[in-house]
Amino acid sequence: MPRNNKVPHIVFLFSDTGGGHRSAAQAIIEALEIYYPNQVTTKMVDFFVEYAPPPFDLAPATYAQMGQVPELWKLGYKLSDGKRRSKFIQEVLWPYIRKSTANLLKEHPCDLFLSVHPIVNTPILHALEEIPIPYMIVITDMVTTHAFWYSKRANLTLTPTEEARERGLEFGLNPDKIKVVGQPIADQFRRPSASKNELRKKFGWPEDLPVVLMVSGGEGMGPIEETVRAVDGAGLDLMMVVIAGRNQSLKQNLEDAVLQTPNEVLGFVENMPDLMNAADIIVTKAGPGTISEAFVAGLPIILYSRMPGQEDGNIDYVVDKGSGVWAPRPMDVVETLRLWLEDPSERQRVAAVSKSLSRPDASMDIAGEIIKIVNNPQI
Ligand code: UDP
Secondary structure: OOHHHOOOEEEEEEOOOOOHHHHHHHHHHHHHHHHOOOOOEEEEEEHHHHHOOOOHHHHHHHHHHHOOOHHHHHHHHHHHOOHHHHHHHHHHHHHHHHHHHHHHHHHOOOOEEEEOOOOOHHHHHHHHHHOOOOEEEEOOOOOOOOHHHOOOOOOEEEEOOHHHHHHHHHOOOOHHHEEEOOOOOOHHHOOOOOOHHHHHHHHOOOOOOOEEEEEOOOOOOOOHHHHHHHHHHHOOOOEEEEEOOOOHHHHHHHHHOOOOOOEEEEOOOOOHHHHHHHOOEEEEEOOHHHHHHHHHHOOOEEEEEOOOOOOHHHHHHHHHHOOEEEOOOHHHHHHHHHHHHHOHHHHHHHHHHHHHOOOOOHHHHHHHHHHHHHHOOOO
């Protein structure tokens, strides 16, 4: 039974290390509002910014900079991954974060914690040992899922792929407590607001030129500027729509660049479903959110960059399934675009594979699992 017979309250634990965790939490909240209106209340808590002691509170602000030193990030990722290592690190850190964790629990009484971030799970579950609040984990990495994602104490863990579920089983999770649902993405991906032609007209994009959407994650990461310049230099017959995310200097540089190819430069956009549904090809950093959205939009995918560690497996997933290519050098992007422009049937074949991997109902299904748990917390 929810606290005080009130509408159950759910606290979403996320952090802005990249745009993906926020997008995932927002997508689930949106699905609750659409498919289970007025049945729960929700609150998003950025635990790094609001609760973590220094220097961890700087994690969201420094995440994009970490992308500039990928080898260092990779080392940190590897050193902390694995059953024993992750346990050791969490035990060492526990005395340091114990107070912040207790504060979070005190200030956010709720009927369910839902985590969309790997780092927070062990400390909160540790603190919840004596407190009977259910805990759900929605994994937002596709394949190379960090050990921090998995905890036997969680009531339910939901994964975007079978690969992520299998890794959970290797960590000893009960098979009844881990399910594949897909990556939570905005509801508008399953209910496009208009047809492709209508959207293109609305955006003022040409109907007769392939439109390549270039996305660099929520933070504008990776060598997107070099890639844009290389595509421009190749003189391909296409339009580029470049999304710089929250990276203001990238946006400015691209706006100042003198490009021959028809193009549009955007900052952080709120209408990604419409943009993807209007485009023909996506060039993106290997972020799990953007890749899953591109599947639903049926876009062939060119991955030009990745955050080492957690995004390595996303590349293998896209390439092995055949929904796109890994093109780490700007010239590789150019060559793939050239191939797909010269052979539209190959582009359509890859697009169809992409569509076949889509899980448009993920957010709705996750919302359904939430409702089950808050109405029957002993699950
Ligand atoms: N996104 C957005 N507007 C932008 C750039 C990105 O809404 O201008 C969204 C994108 O659609 C995706 C998320 O931000 O849902 C990025 O998540 P992803 O996992 O791809 O990468 P991250 O930013 O976490 O590295």
